[in-house]
Amino acid sequence: MSWYAPPTGKRGYQPEFSDAGIQSCLTIKGLFGIPLRQTTGFVESLLRLARLDWKIPDFSTLCRRQKTLNVAIPYRGGSGPLHLLIDATGIMAEGKGEWNAHKHGGPKKRLWRKLHLGMDEETLQIRAVGVTTSNVGDAPMLPDLLEQIPADQDIATAPADGAHDTPRCHNVIAARGAAAIIPPRKNARLWKPTTASAVARNKAVRACKDLGRVLRRKWTGYHRRSRAETKMNCAKLLCQGPMARDFDRLVAELQVRITVLNRYTDLGIPVTEPIG
Structure with missing residues:
Protein backbone atom coordinates (compact mmCIF):
# COMPACT_ATOMS: atom_id res chain seq x y z
CA MET A 1 0.00 0.00 0.00
CA THR A 68 -14.22 13.69 -0.32
CA LEU A 69 -12.79 10.18 0.01
CA ASN A 70 -13.34 7.81 -2.90
CA VAL A 71 -13.72 4.54 -1.01
CA ALA A 72 -12.46 1.45 -2.84
CA ILE A 73 -14.62 -1.56 -1.99
CA PRO A 74 -12.61 -4.80 -2.40
CA TYR A 75 -14.47 -7.88 -3.54
CA ARG A 76 -13.85 -11.46 -4.62
CA GLY A 77 -15.35 -12.29 -7.98
CA GLY A 78 -17.19 -15.49 -8.81
CA SER A 79 -16.50 -18.14 -11.39
CA GLY A 80 -19.27 -17.31 -13.83
CA PRO A 81 -21.64 -14.52 -14.78
CA LEU A 82 -22.75 -12.23 -11.98
CA HIS A 83 -26.13 -12.73 -10.31
CA LEU A 84 -26.66 -9.34 -8.67
CA LEU A 85 -29.11 -9.39 -5.77
CA ILE A 86 -30.50 -5.91 -5.10
CA ASP A 87 -32.09 -4.71 -1.89
CA ALA A 88 -32.32 -1.66 0.39
CA THR A 89 -32.74 -1.03 4.09
CA GLY A 90 -32.99 1.87 6.53
CA ILE A 91 -30.11 2.94 8.77
CA MET A 92 -30.80 5.09 11.82
CA ALA A 93 -28.21 7.87 11.68
CA GLU A 94 -29.34 9.88 14.71
CA GLY A 95 -31.51 9.20 17.73
CA LYS A 96 -32.02 6.31 20.12
CA GLY A 97 -33.69 3.04 19.30
CA GLU A 98 -37.38 2.42 19.85
CA TRP A 99 -36.77 0.08 22.80
CA ASN A 100 -34.46 2.58 24.51
CA ALA A 101 -36.89 5.46 24.02
CA HIS A 102 -39.81 3.39 25.31
CA LYS A 103 -37.97 2.22 28.44
CA HIS A 104 -36.02 5.34 29.40
CA GLY A 105 -38.13 8.05 27.76
CA GLY A 106 -36.56 11.07 26.18
CA PRO A 107 -36.97 12.56 22.70
CA LYS A 108 -38.09 10.22 19.94
CA LYS A 109 -36.63 12.28 17.12
CA ARG A 110 -34.72 10.04 14.73
CA LEU A 111 -32.91 10.58 11.45
CA TRP A 112 -32.92 7.75 8.94
CA ARG A 113 -30.76 7.12 5.89
CA LYS A 114 -31.31 4.53 3.22
CA LEU A 115 -28.65 1.98 2.29
CA HIS A 116 -28.89 0.40 -1.18
CA LEU A 117 -26.79 -2.70 -1.85
CA GLY A 118 -26.02 -4.98 -4.77
CA MET A 119 -24.65 -8.40 -3.72
CA ASP A 120 -23.02 -11.23 -5.63
CA GLU A 121 -25.10 -14.35 -5.09
CA GLU A 122 -22.17 -16.76 -5.41
CA THR A 123 -19.54 -15.12 -3.19
CA LEU A 124 -21.94 -13.08 -0.98
CA GLN A 125 -19.70 -10.06 -1.60
CA ILE A 126 -21.27 -6.62 -1.82
CA ARG A 127 -20.41 -5.17 -5.21
CA ALA A 128 -22.39 -1.90 -5.25
CA VAL A 129 -23.32 0.55 -2.50
CA GLY A 130 -25.57 3.60 -2.51
CA VAL A 131 -26.63 5.89 0.34
CA THR A 132 -29.57 8.29 0.08
CA THR A 133 -32.01 10.12 2.30
CA SER A 134 -35.13 8.36 3.51
CA ASN A 135 -37.39 10.06 0.95
CA VAL A 136 -35.62 8.48 -2.04
CA GLY A 137 -37.19 5.30 -3.38
CA ASP A 138 -35.48 2.06 -4.33
CA ALA A 139 -36.10 2.25 -8.08
CA PRO A 140 -34.16 5.51 -8.79
CA MET A 141 -30.98 4.00 -7.27
CA LEU A 142 -30.91 0.87 -9.44
CA PRO A 143 -29.10 2.54 -12.40
CA ASP A 144 -26.43 3.89 -10.02
CA LEU A 145 -25.86 0.43 -8.58
CA LEU A 146 -25.45 -1.10 -12.03
CA GLU A 147 -22.99 1.63 -13.03
CA GLN A 148 -20.68 0.50 -10.23
CA ILE A 149 -20.34 -2.90 -11.90
CA PRO A 150 -17.53 -2.87 -14.52
CA ALA A 151 -18.74 -2.79 -18.10
CA ASP A 152 -16.81 -5.95 -18.98
CA GLN A 153 -18.55 -7.90 -16.19
CA ASP A 154 -21.32 -10.15 -17.49
CA ILE A 155 -24.54 -9.90 -15.48
CA ALA A 156 -26.85 -12.89 -15.82
CA THR A 157 -29.77 -11.90 -13.60
CA ALA A 158 -30.74 -8.99 -11.37
CA PRO A 159 -33.37 -10.11 -8.82
CA ALA A 160 -35.11 -7.23 -7.03
CA ASP A 161 -38.34 -6.66 -5.14
CA GLY A 162 -41.55 -5.19 -6.49
CA ALA A 163 -40.47 -1.61 -5.76
CA HIS A 164 -38.20 -1.85 -8.84
CA ASP A 165 -41.07 -2.70 -11.20
CA THR A 166 -40.65 0.44 -13.32
CA PRO A 167 -39.87 0.88 -17.03
CA ARG A 168 -36.55 2.55 -16.29
CA CYS A 169 -35.35 -0.32 -14.10
CA HIS A 170 -36.33 -2.92 -16.69
CA ASN A 171 -34.65 -0.98 -19.48
CA VAL A 172 -31.42 -0.45 -17.52
CA ILE A 173 -31.19 -4.14 -16.64
CA ALA A 174 -31.90 -5.15 -20.23
CA ALA A 175 -29.19 -2.74 -21.45
CA ARG A 176 -26.63 -4.74 -19.45
CA GLY A 177 -27.82 -7.97 -21.09
CA ALA A 178 -29.31 -9.31 -17.85
CA ALA A 179 -32.67 -10.84 -17.01
CA ALA A 180 -34.82 -8.79 -14.64
CA ILE A 181 -36.37 -11.07 -12.00
CA ILE A 182 -38.81 -8.56 -10.54
CA PRO A 183 -42.30 -9.55 -9.37
CA PRO A 184 -44.97 -7.31 -10.90
CA ARG A 185 -47.13 -5.25 -8.63
CA LYS A 186 -50.49 -6.61 -7.53
CA ASN A 187 -52.35 -4.09 -9.69
CA ALA A 188 -49.87 -4.38 -12.57
CA ARG A 189 -51.09 -3.68 -16.07
CA LEU A 190 -49.57 -4.58 -19.40
CA TRP A 191 -47.12 -2.14 -20.97
CA LYS A 192 -46.91 -1.21 -24.60
CA PRO A 193 -44.63 -3.82 -26.22
CA THR A 194 -42.25 -1.24 -27.67
CA THR A 195 -39.07 -2.68 -26.10
CA ALA A 196 -37.78 -6.16 -25.30
CA SER A 197 -37.89 -5.41 -21.58
CA ALA A 198 -41.58 -4.45 -21.83
CA VAL A 199 -42.36 -7.71 -23.66
CA ALA A 200 -40.58 -9.74 -20.96
CA ARG A 201 -42.40 -7.87 -18.24
CA ASN A 202 -45.78 -8.49 -19.91
CA LYS A 203 -44.98 -12.21 -19.94
CA ALA A 204 -44.30 -12.01 -16.21
CA VAL A 205 -47.66 -10.32 -15.60
CA ARG A 206 -49.51 -13.00 -17.59
CA ALA A 207 -47.60 -15.75 -15.77
CA CYS A 208 -48.64 -14.33 -12.40
CA LYS A 209 -52.29 -14.31 -13.46
CA ASP A 210 -52.24 -17.78 -15.06
CA LEU A 211 -49.87 -19.71 -12.76
CA GLY A 212 -49.95 -17.67 -9.57
CA ARG A 213 -47.24 -15.66 -7.88
CA VAL A 214 -45.89 -18.51 -5.76
CA LEU A 215 -45.35 -20.87 -8.70
CA ARG A 216 -43.80 -18.13 -10.84
CA ARG A 217 -41.34 -17.21 -8.08
CA LYS A 218 -40.20 -20.83 -7.85
CA TRP A 219 -39.95 -21.04 -11.62
CA THR A 220 -37.82 -17.88 -11.96
CA GLY A 221 -35.66 -18.52 -8.88
CA TYR A 222 -36.81 -15.38 -7.09
CA HIS A 223 -36.30 -17.14 -3.74
CA ARG A 224 -32.55 -16.57 -4.14
CA ARG A 225 -33.13 -13.02 -2.94
CA SER A 226 -33.36 -14.44 0.58
CA ARG A 227 -29.56 -14.32 0.65
CA ALA A 228 -29.73 -10.57 0.15
CA GLU A 229 -32.15 -10.29 3.07
CA THR A 230 -29.68 -12.19 5.26
CA LYS A 231 -26.83 -9.94 4.19
CA MET A 232 -29.00 -6.91 4.93
CA ASN A 233 -29.30 -8.08 8.53
CA CYS A 234 -25.50 -8.20 8.77
CA ALA A 235 -25.24 -4.73 7.21
CA LYS A 236 -27.75 -3.28 9.68
CA LEU A 237 -25.84 -4.74 12.64
CA LEU A 238 -22.55 -3.29 11.39
CA CYS A 239 -23.73 0.03 9.93
CA GLN A 240 -26.26 1.04 12.59
CA GLY A 241 -25.49 4.21 14.54
CA PRO A 242 -22.79 5.93 12.44
CA MET A 243 -20.76 8.73 14.02
CA ALA A 244 -20.69 11.14 11.07
CA ARG A 245 -23.36 13.85 10.90
CA ASP A 246 -22.44 15.44 7.57
CA PHE A 247 -24.05 13.53 4.69
CA ASP A 248 -20.88 13.16 2.59
CA ARG A 249 -18.90 11.92 5.58
CA LEU A 250 -21.77 9.58 6.44
CA VAL A 251 -21.63 8.06 2.95
CA ALA A 252 -17.89 7.43 3.28
CA GLU A 253 -18.31 5.91 6.74
CA LEU A 254 -20.99 3.48 5.58
CA GLN A 255 -18.92 2.51 2.54
CA VAL A 256 -15.93 1.80 4.78
CA ARG A 257 -18.08 -0.40 7.00
CA ILE A 258 -19.24 -2.30 3.93
CA THR A 259 -15.58 -3.02 3.11
CA VAL A 260 -15.22 -4.43 6.62
CA LEU A 261 -18.27 -6.62 5.99
CA ASN A 262 -16.68 -7.97 2.81
CA ARG A 263 -13.53 -8.79 4.77
CA TYR A 264 -15.64 -10.69 7.28
CA THR A 265 -17.18 -12.68 4.42
CA ASP A 266 -13.70 -13.52 3.11
CA LEU A 267 -12.75 -14.99 6.48
CA GLY A 268 -15.54 -17.52 6.23
CA ILE A 269 -19.29 -18.00 6.16
CA PRO A 270 -21.39 -20.78 7.72
CA VAL A 271 -22.36 -23.67 5.49
CA THR A 272 -25.75 -25.25 6.15
CA GLU A 273 -26.38 -28.85 5.09
CA PRO A 274 -29.66 -30.74 5.53
CA ILE A 275 -29.49 -33.86 7.72
CA GLY A 276 -31.90 -36.75 7.38
Missing part, protein backbone atom coordinates in the same frame (compact mmCIF):
# COMPACT_ATOMS: atom_id res chain seq x y z
CA SER A 2 1.24 3.49 -0.83
CA TRP A 3 0.87 5.42 2.44
CA TYR A 4 1.88 8.81 1.06
CA ALA A 5 0.13 10.49 -1.85
CA PRO A 6 2.05 10.97 -5.11
CA PRO A 7 2.42 14.50 -6.53
CA THR A 8 -0.71 15.62 -8.36
CA GLY A 9 1.14 17.93 -10.78
CA LYS A 10 -1.26 20.78 -10.01
CA ARG A 11 -0.67 24.09 -8.33
CA GLY A 12 -1.63 24.57 -4.72
CA TYR A 13 -1.61 22.38 -1.65
CA GLN A 14 -0.52 18.79 -2.24
CA PRO A 15 -2.18 16.01 -0.20
CA GLU A 16 0.29 14.27 2.09
CA PHE A 17 -1.52 10.95 2.56
CA SER A 18 -3.01 8.73 -0.11
CA ASP A 19 -6.64 7.66 -0.25
CA ALA A 20 -5.60 4.12 0.68
CA GLY A 21 -3.87 5.39 3.83
CA ILE A 22 -6.88 7.48 4.86
CA GLN A 23 -9.23 4.57 4.17
CA SER A 24 -7.06 2.27 6.30
CA CYS A 25 -7.35 4.66 9.25
CA LEU A 26 -11.10 5.01 8.78
CA THR A 27 -11.40 1.23 8.56
CA ILE A 28 -9.84 0.96 12.03
CA LYS A 29 -12.28 3.62 13.21
CA GLY A 30 -15.33 1.83 11.81
CA LEU A 31 -14.19 -1.62 12.92
CA PHE A 32 -13.75 -0.73 16.59
CA GLY A 33 -16.25 2.16 16.75
CA ILE A 34 -13.81 4.69 18.17
CA PRO A 35 -13.57 8.49 17.63
CA LEU A 36 -11.03 10.12 15.34
CA ARG A 37 -8.61 11.10 18.10
CA GLN A 38 -8.46 7.54 19.38
CA THR A 39 -8.07 6.30 15.82
CA THR A 40 -4.86 8.28 15.30
CA GLY A 41 -3.40 6.86 18.53
CA PHE A 42 -4.47 3.32 17.59
CA VAL A 43 -2.88 3.57 14.13
CA GLU A 44 0.30 5.04 15.61
CA SER A 45 0.65 2.10 17.99
CA LEU A 46 0.10 -0.37 15.15
CA LEU A 47 2.79 1.25 13.04
CA ARG A 48 5.19 1.17 15.96
CA LEU A 49 4.55 -2.54 16.42
CA ALA A 50 5.21 -3.02 12.70
CA ARG A 51 8.41 -0.91 13.04
CA LEU A 52 7.28 1.49 10.33
CA ASP A 53 8.50 5.07 10.62
CA TRP A 54 5.47 6.59 8.91
CA LYS A 55 3.81 9.84 9.73
CA ILE A 56 0.29 9.59 11.19
CA PRO A 57 -2.57 11.79 9.89
CA ASP A 58 -4.12 13.83 12.67
CA PHE A 59 -7.84 13.74 13.42
CA SER A 60 -8.57 16.97 11.53
CA THR A 61 -6.96 15.54 8.39
CA LEU A 62 -9.04 12.37 8.68
CA CYS A 63 -12.21 14.42 9.16
CA ARG A 64 -11.46 16.65 6.18
CA ARG A 65 -10.45 13.84 3.83
CA GLN A 66 -13.41 11.66 4.80
CA LYS A 67 -15.79 14.12 3.14
